[in-house]
Structures are given as C-alpha cells and as structure tokens.
Amino acid sequence: MSLALPPTSAVTVRAPAKVNLELRVGPVRDDGFHALSTVYMAVGLHDEVTVTPADEWSVEVTGAQADLVPTDASNLALRAARSVADELGLDEAVQVRIRKDIPVAGGMAGGSADAAATLLACDGLWSAGLGRDELGELAARLGSDVPFCLAGGIAMGSGRGEQLAPVLAASGRYHWVFALADAGLSTPAVYAECDRLREGQDVPDAVPSPAMMAALRSGDAEALGAALNNDLQPAAFSLQPGLSDVVEAGLEFGALGGLVSGSGPTVAFLTGSAEGALDLAVSLTASGVAGDVRRATGPVAGAHVVPGEHVGPAPARA
Numbered sequence: 001m002s003l004a005l006p007p008t009s010a011v012t013v014r015a016p017a018k019v020n021l022e023l024r025v026g027p028v029r030d031d032g033f034h035a036l037s038t039v040y041m042a043v044g045l046h047d048e049v050t051v052t053p054a055d056e057w058s059v060e061v062t063g064a065q066a067d068l069v070p071t072d073a074s075n076l077a078l079r080a081a082r083s084v085a086d087e088l089g090l091d092e093a094v095q096v097r098i099r100k101d102i103p104v105a106g107g108m109a110g111g112s113a114d115a116a117a118t119l120l121a122c123d124g125l126w127s128a129g130l131g132r133d134e135l136g137e138l139a140a141r142l143g144s145d146v147p148f149c150l151a152g153g154i155a156m157g158s159g160r161g162e163q164l165a166p167v168l169a170a171s172g173r174y175h176w177v178f179a180l181a182d183a184g185l186s187t188p189a190v191y192a193e194c195d196r197l198r199e200g201q202d203v204p205d206a207v208p209s210p211a212m213m214a215a216l217r218s219g220d221a222e223a224l225g226a227a228l229n230n231d232l233q234p235a236a237f238s239l240q241p242g243l244s245d246v247v248e249a250g251l252e253f254g255a256l257g258g259l260v261s262g263s264g265p266t267v268a269f270l271t272g273s274a275e276g277a278l279d280l281a282v283s284l285t286a287s288g289v290a291g292d293v294r295r296a297t298g299p300v301a302g303a304h305v306v307p308g309e310h311v312g313p314a315p316a317r318a
C-alpha cells in the first residue's frame with residue numbers, strides 16, 4: 001500500500017509499565033515459547049516516545065537508565081517504527097526519541113512499552129489510521145508483552161502472553177510500591193532457569209486461578225494481595241538470591257502482598273492506600289532493603305497520544 005503523505009512534524013505517545021498480578025507458566029511450545037496464563041495490570045510509570053520525520057532511522061534515549069538501552073537497530077522502538085513503515089509500504093524514516101522512566105530489564109515491560117508507544121506514534125505521524133486490531137497484530141510480532149502495553153488497564157494474557165481478553169474486575173485504584181534492583185535480569189535467562197528448576201516434572205497447562213479472578217471481581221486489595229502469584233519467581237530468586245529477602249521484608253513491613261514483577265528483578269508490593277504505599281517505600285529504603293523504590297497506582301490506560309503534541313492533520317483513514 002502506498003499513501004500520499006501530508007506534512008506532520010512530531011507525535012508524542014506515553015505508554016505504561018505493567019505488573020503481572022498472576023503469571024502461570026505452562027509447558028514449552030514447539031516454537032520455544034512457554035504457554036502462559038497471565039493477568040496484566042498497567043501501572044502509572046510511563047515512557048514517552050516522540051517520532052519525527054528524518055532522513056535516516058535513529059533512536060535517542062534520555063533518562064536515568066538511558067545508557068542501558070541499545071541505540072542500534074535492535075532497539076525495540078526502532079523496530080516498531082520500521083514495522084509500521086513496512087506495513088504501510090512507506091519509504092520514510094523517523095527519529096525516535098525515548099524519555100525513559102520505566103526501569104530497564106526490570107520485568108516491567110519497558111522495551112515493550114516503547115514499542116507500543118512507537119506503533120501508535122507512527123500511526124499518527126503517517127496519518128495511517130491503523131485500527132487497534134492492526135496495531136495489535138504488529139505489536140504481537142514485536143514481543144509477547146507489546147499488545148498489552150498498547151491496551152492497558154487489566155487484561156488476561158494467553159498464548160505466549162500476546163492474546164488478550166478482558167477480565168471482570170471491579171473498578172478501583174490499587175497502590176503499588178516497586179523495589180528496583182541494581183542489576184537487571186534477562187527474560188530468556190529467567191525462562192531458561194524456570195525450565196531448569198522444573199526439569200523432570202510434568203508441567204500442567206497454565207490456567208487462571210480462581211482466587212485471582214475472585215479477588216479482581218471483588219476489588220478487595222487485601223484479597224488481591226493474597227492472590228498475587230508468579231511461576232517465574234523461583235527462577236528469579238535462583239538467579240538473584242537477595243530478591244527473596246526483599247519480598248519478605250516488604251511483607252513484614254505490612255504490604256498486602258508482594259512478588260517479583262514478571263521476569264524480575266523488580267519486586268512489586270501491593271498496599272491498601274496512598275499513605276500505606278508511602279510508609280512502605282520509606283521503610284524499604286530506610287532499612288536499606290531497597291536502594292531505589294517507586295510508587296505508582298494502577299490500573300492506568302494503555303499507550304495514548306499526548307494531547308497537544310500531535311501537530312499533524314487528522315488521520316486520513318478511519
């Protein structure tokens with residue numbers, strides 16, 4: 001497909017981090033991925049991506065952990081931008097600027113958020129009018145977590161995590177504290193460690209837990225705290241042994257629940273209120289258990305254009 005391109009100067013999109021409230025890891029599939037049953041919640045830590053027309057493809061990253069993010073062709077945001085151009089049959093390039101606030105390699109889908117933001121930003125920049133379904137397909141090709149970063153809210157993930165379905169959840173806001181680790185964990189390494197720990201075991205199919213479904217329906221933070229679960233947690237503990245102490249300390253300091261976020265090493269704690277989150281954050285840092293903590297609420301919206309930043313014309317395709 002080729003489009004007549006109206007001039008547009010920049011589009012900025014914000015995309016959220018995620019925490020897996022539940023992550024059940026089933027058997028390894030023929031393609032090497034694990035069959036999952038997961039429940040995602042988007043939380044209020046965001047990366048911001050701006051795309052601008054350029055003569056050559058490039059990516060620039062700012063923020064405290066910018067030096068940990070690749071700026072070559074492997075950058076997931078750059079790959080996302082190219083995938084939109086390919087999809088549209090465009091011979092156009094963009095500069096991608098990422099303002100990074102989501103911890104890098106922390107199990108909070110930072111790279112996936114950048115990819116989701118870039119898909120939506122390029123859609124806007126090129127006035128392509130790709131629907132959420134089309135963008136969702138491009139997202140799934142880029143990574144298992146990318147479709148959820150586009151969608152946001154709370155959702156069930158199945159397949160390798162890319163197939164999303166709504167969850168019956170009471171409305172309400174949850175208060176989280178995230179304890180960041182000094183060093184990241186590689187997602188493939190954590191899945192490989194999970195396989196190693198389970199060697200010789202018969203791994204059942206991954207299905208949603210009734211306790212998690214009931215907790216979300218009730219909207220009761222205490223029930224949700226008790227229902228949090230992550231099959232990758234033993235593998236993350238095995239690769240970073242100090243992490244189990246962090247989880248234990250947070251629970252002792254009064255968190256309603258705590259677990260490794262996704263493949264880790266960020267540890268997510270659920271609290272009952274904004275004050276509870278502040279108290280826990282102070283306890284975790286003052287005790288020296290965590291060097292760096294972040295607070296956020298969830299659920300929040302998925303990738304969205306930052307108002308006033310889209311200086312192009314209205315989309316040409318519905």
Ligand SMILES: C[C@](O)(CO)[C@H](O)COP(=O)(O)OP(=O)(O)OC[C@H]1O[C@@H](n2ccc(N)nc2=O)[C@H](O)[C@@H]1O
Pocket residue numbers: 020023032033034035036038107109112142143144145146159160161187188189191262263
């Ligand atoms: C840990 C989670 O963040 C939980 O939501 C995701 O499962 C990981 O999602 P992601 O970072 O988007 O992962 P992808 O880029 O799709 O895959 C990275 C690697 O993780 C492993 N992987 C990922 C997803 C999955 N269902 N099974 C896997 O075994 C594979 O080794 C894969 O090569």
Ligand SMILES: Nc1ncnc2c1ncn2[C@@H]1O[C@H](COP(=O)(O)OP(=O)(O)OP(=O)(O)O)[C@@H](O)[C@H]1O
Pocket residue numbers: 068069070074075076077098103104105106107108109110111112114115145184185187262263264
């Ligand atoms: N735009 C990007 N932002 C962050 N990391 C990126 C990006 N592009 C590629 N990467 C690479 O991906 C690796 C994983 O980073 P990311 O922050 O996405 O991890 P994560 O949060 O653990 O992912 P997930 O929770 O989806 O498994 C990084 O170490 C980095 O080398």
